[in-house]
Amino acid sequence: MQLRLRGDSILKILLAAAALFIIALVVTLAVELYRIAAPSIFQFGPNFLIGTKWKVNTNQFGALPFIYGTLVTSAIAILIGFPISLGVAIFITEKLKGHQTLGYSLGIIVDLLAAVPSVVFGLWGVFVLIPLLREYLERPLNHYLGFIPLFAGRNPSGFNFFSAGIVLAIMIIPTMSAVSRDVLNAVPNSQREAMYSLGATDWEVTQKSVLPYARSGIFGGFILGLGRAFGETMAVVMVIGNIPNISVNLFSSGYTLSSLIANEFGESSGLYESSIIEIALILFAVALLVNVVARLLLWRMSRGLQVKA
Amino acid sequence: MVTTESDLPASVSLQRKIVNKSMTILVLVAVVLAIVPLILILGDVFIKGAPAINLTFLTAKPTAPNLPGGGIAPAIEGSIVMVGLAALISIPIGVGAGIFFSEWSTSKLSTVSGFLNDVLTGFPTMVLGLFVFILLVLTTKTYSAYAGGFALSLIMIPIIARTTSESLKLVPTTLREASMALGVPRWKTVLRIVLSTGKNGLLTGILLATARASGETAPLLFTAATSTIFIKNLSQPTASLTILIYNYALSSVPNWVTQAWGAALILLLVMLALNLLVKLTIGRNLTRARMEM
Numbered sequence: 001m002q003l004r005l006r007g008d009s010i011l012k013i014l015l016a017a018a019a020l021f022i023i024a025l026v027v028t029l030a031v032e033l034y035r036i037a038a039p040s041i042f043q044f045g046p047n048f049l050i051g052t053k054w055k056v057n058t059n060q061f062g063a064l065p066f067i068y069g070t071l072v073t074s075a076i077a078i079l080i081g082f083p084i085s086l087g088v089a090i091f092i093t094e095k096l097k098g099h100q101t102l103g104y105s106l107g108i109i110v111d112l113l114a115a116v117p118s119v120v121f122g123l124w125g126v127f128v129l130i131p132l133l134r135e136y137l138e139r140p141l142n143h144y145l146g147f148i149p150l151f152a153g154r155n156p157s158g159f160n161f162f163s164a165g166i167v168l169a170i171m172i173i174p175t176m177s178a179v180s181r182d183v184l185n186a187v188p189n190s191q192r193e194a195m196y197s198l199g200a201t202d203w204e205v206t207q208k209s210v211l212p213y214a215r216s217g218i219f220g221g222f223i224l225g226l227g228r229a230f231g232e233t234m235a236v237v238m239v240i241g242n243i244p245n246i247s248v249n250l251f252s253s254g255y256t257l258s259s260l261i262a263n264e265f266g267e268s269s270g271l272y273e274s275s276i277i278e279i280a281l282i283l284f285a286v287a288l289l290v291n292v293v294a295r296l297l298l299w300r301m302s303r304g305l306q307v308k309a
Numbered sequence: 310m311v312t313t314e315s316d317l318p319a320s321v322s323l324q325r326k327i328v329n330k331s332m333t334i335l336v337l338v339a340v341v342l343a344i345v346p347l348i349l350i351l352g353d354v355f356i357k358g359a360p361a362i363n364l365t366f367l368t369a370k371p372t373a374p375n376l377p378g379g380g381i382a383p384a385i386e387g388s389i390v391m392v393g394l395a396a397l398i399s400i401p402i403g404v405g406a407g408i409f410f411s412e413w414s415t416s417k418l419s420t421v422s423g424f425l426n427d428v429l430t431g432f433p434t435m436v437l438g439l440f441v442f443i444l445l446v447l448t449t450k451t452y453s454a455y456a457g458g459f460a461l462s463l464i465m466i467p468i469i470a471r472t473t474s475e476s477l478k479l480v481p482t483t484l485r486e487a488s489m490a491l492g493v494p495r496w497k498t499v500l501r502i503v504l505s506t507g508k509n510g511l512l513t514g515i516l517l518a519t520a521r522a523s524g525e526t527a528p529l530l531f532t533a534a535t536s537t538i539f540i541k542n543l544s545q546p547t548a549s550l551t552i553l554i555y556n557y558a559l560s561s562v563p564n565w566v567t568q569a570w571g572a573a574l575i576l577l578l579v580m581l582a583l584n585l586l587v588k589l590t591i592g593r594n595l596t597r598a599r600m601e602m
Contacts, residue, residue: 011496012413018405019422022466026425032443033436087339095336106340108588113347115584117524119551120354120573123558127566128353170346177343201321201329224431231433233527234555258435262530265439280439287436291428 076165407473476510
């Protein structure tokens with residue numbers, strides 16, 4: 001009896017230590033980033049977030065161009081990636097219903113995109129995708145629709161917001177489609193059958209009874225994809241051109257929060273270094289927010305299903 | 310379940326039929342748009358990478374940019390060593406936390422830690438790299454394989470913990486009860502009955518996490534940095550395949566760019582093999598593992 005209790009508590013303490021490690025990790029992460037970023041935080045205060053100048057020799061640092069670049073590229077990625085991901089999920093769960101193996105295989109194929117390392121996306125982006133986009137999309141758009149500010153400028157180089165957004169769109173498709181797929185799979189069949197019995201077409205069933213039921217989960221996947229786009233570094237740093245720039249012109253070079261860190265942290269010191277760590281702190285805060293919201297939505301969805309089942 | 314137009318009764322209006330049909334087409338277009346980039350990437354990496362691969366490429370050190378030949382052996386070695394280090398750190402912690410999440414799922418520690426663990430899965434890896442820089446590089450004043458391995462372990466821990474807990478939750482409660490009813494203590498039940506029943510899930514998590522860590526670049530930039538020589542000890546800057554691809558791709562040295570494609574092919578083959586192995590065999594029933602990737 002004595003031995004049993006001792007064994008139980010030893011195991012519990014060991015496992016609890018592992019669980020505590022994860023909490024300690026997140027806390028230390030926040031504290032350490034804040035400690036190193038402090039000089040920059042005290043120097044610039046909230047103005048850091050709206051400052052547009054990034055000048056190393058005069059020690060002026062403002063994060064707005066990078067926040068802007070992150071938002072614009074993520075927005076392009078979501079606008080293109082989200083409908084595609086949802087379409088893939090609908091195809092697998094609704095159109096291929098009853099063809100389990102076929103659906104599972106297609107799912108695996110789409111998931112394989114997630115297995116491609118981001119630096120390989122970057123390599124492919126630089127040498128294959130950018131030349132293609134430049135010749136067949138950016139130059140024609142620029143030539144014929146150049147009067148629209150979005151496509152303005154002269155002779156797009158390909159290293160710009162637009163290309164970065166497209167690369168990000170490809171990268172977040174597997175994340176968003178996998179979550180949407182799991183969520184749509186979890187919608188009970190009675191939900192569909194009720195709608196079919198009223199004489200609805202396939203699309204009406206999907207639109208009026210499957211998607212509304214799954215919406216919080218789909219939104220959770222959407223946010224997770226957004227979080228991935230915000231934080232992605234290597235592929236973006238290779239294709240965005242790396243020039244601090246706030247412009248509605250999608251064909252101009254830009255910079256994002258994470259690509260700034262990758263590109264400039266190595267040669268930074270003093271206030272410069274501390275400003276870059278503050279950029280990391282912004283990324284940390286946004287990632288925390290995005291992931292907390294997404295997880296809460298997904299948790300709510302799975303709890304709701306358990307209650308109903 | 311797949312309804313064709315002719316299945317729909319005549320009473321369904323033309324407009325509804327058209328909408329239905331067009332949505333089917335749009336959904337198909339989405340599938341094509343999702344698969345085409347994958348085919349293009351795989352195709353390009355194979356076509357451009359294959360010519361670079363030969364024995365020298367796999368076994369030699371890099372040469373100066375203006376000299377032909379040279380290889381990527383130190384980067385292969387560095388990647389294997391750092392991913393190995395990361396596995397050594399992350400497997401005990403990840404599996405331990407995963408068991409705790411599943412077997413003590415009602416405790417407050419489990420809820421909080423499990424939630425933060427999920428949050429960590431979606432964290433920008435660049436930020437994790439900077440954190441390890443502050444923790445290990447600033448204090449030891451050198452880039453090292455240790456720091457690189459630790460940074461990669463932070464990416465592996467949440468994946469392993471989540472897949473472990475999800476697969477242990479699939480172990481039927483009756484098994485635990487049967488074991489306890491025979492007088493087996495709880496710690497033995499957990500280690501001998503629950504763990505061995507759920508071991509496929511554990512293995513899935515570990516393999517997926519290893520694959521993910523092998524492909525990471527951002528966490529290594531400021532922790533392991535880079536090097537052109539083989540590892541002498543673990544507290545010196547260390548090369549890795551991913552950083553090599555990054556540096557070579559942006560080098561505008563033709564020989565190096567070709568080698569970047571070769572290195573990308575090797576990395577991609579490893580990643581695809583690990584992923585397919587998991588998904589076609591042991592991981593089939595673990596939807597959550599798929600979700601976390």
